[in-house]
Amino acid sequence: MASAFGEPFQNLIARFAADQKLMTSVEDLSSDRFIARSLIPHIEKLSQLFNRTEKSQDSGLDPYWKNSSNRAHLRLAYFLYFMPSNLFRTASIWAELSRLGFKWPSGRTLKGIELGAGPASGACGIAAGEKYSPTGIPNAGHWALIEQDRATLELGARWANDYFSDVGMSDWGTRTFHRKISFNEPLLPQNAPKFNLWLMSFMLNEFSDPAPVLASRLMDAWERHLEEEGIIILVEPALKLQSRRLLELRKALLVERETRGAFDFQVLLPCLGHQSCGALAAEEDWCHEEVMWWRPPYFRVIDRLAGLDRKTLPFSYLVLARSNRPREEILPALDKSRAESRYRLVSPSHREGNDQEFFICGQDGKRRARFRGKYKQSAMLPANPDDDARLQRGDLLLNADVRGDMNASRIEKIDRVT
């Protein structure tokens, strides 16, 4: 999947943007001049908005589609640069579910919903994830796209239809709902249908409501509008403030789960359980993932000219399932490993002599750990030709035999790594 966004993807998106009259011709995307003049100023503006750090959550972004002197170019910049990045992030999450053995319930039509859909980045991310890491979603289904900006919503629906066809999901359709969501009221009308895939990508950080309010509204909506065996995917920025807010939301969702007795809601990823968050325990800490991809060729030009770097894509995420089945049945790759022996590598890994050193997070919190030697690849996974490969951020360590305390642990043995 990481190499699926090269020249053919650039041709597809260039043709689409030209057909939509967002650019004058497909060649624009190969022109340094067009990129420098028509895209980069808007990408920089959006980057500044998205990278706002300690300001209040909602001050920078609210009606950003409307505030620009040149809305069409701002929208185009988002579409060409931020949409593919977010598409790939969601696809990576789907690919992780697939690697862990998740199977879409057989014969069940996809009923997806993306809130704050923008140009349908998340829905397209699921399509890409499913193409390159299939879980068995049939080529029949539909997405409800909900978005407050009409032009972006309509652009997203047209793009999704093109993209779905391109990745072989030609019978996935979209319905658009031009609506402003508020956490002061139910998120969906009472008579809205049930869905089985609920997606919010880079959306929650646009709301300043406290985590318990978000959790309560979300649980209300999921209890009413999410089918059993449905999946929920939340993707948020990797920045400390926004990532911590997602961790706070996870905590608040677990409180809601207890108080409502809604025990069919389970956290699947990234933490494989309901333990208290290892990152939230320290005030200055947070938790994020990073994925690598081969950027579309025009991304390299943008990155070079704008001094940006989209070689790796950081993000925070949370995946839940509505299911009464044990987690090990939903994610069979976890089977035969005790919950207490499951860890995720949550930092970069660096060499200390012959060791690799990094932080891992598990049932008992976060700890600094070292590892030396070889690991055994999960039997469920394709053979890894390079068993000595460095462990890296995001890896799951299963059946880990960990000795030592939270400040200095040694992993004696790992049976499975994903």
Ligand SMILES: C[S@@+](CC[C@H](N)C(=O)[O-])C[C@H]1O[C@@H](n2cnc3c(N)ncnc32)[C@H](O)[C@@H]1O
């Ligand atoms: C950063 S963009 C993310 C778009 C897309 N999900 C993605 O991952 O690229 C956030 C989107 O949420 C929309 N949004 C923000 N607040 C909203 C609200 N209250 N109701 C509906 N949409 C909203 C914005 O208009 C914007 O398109």
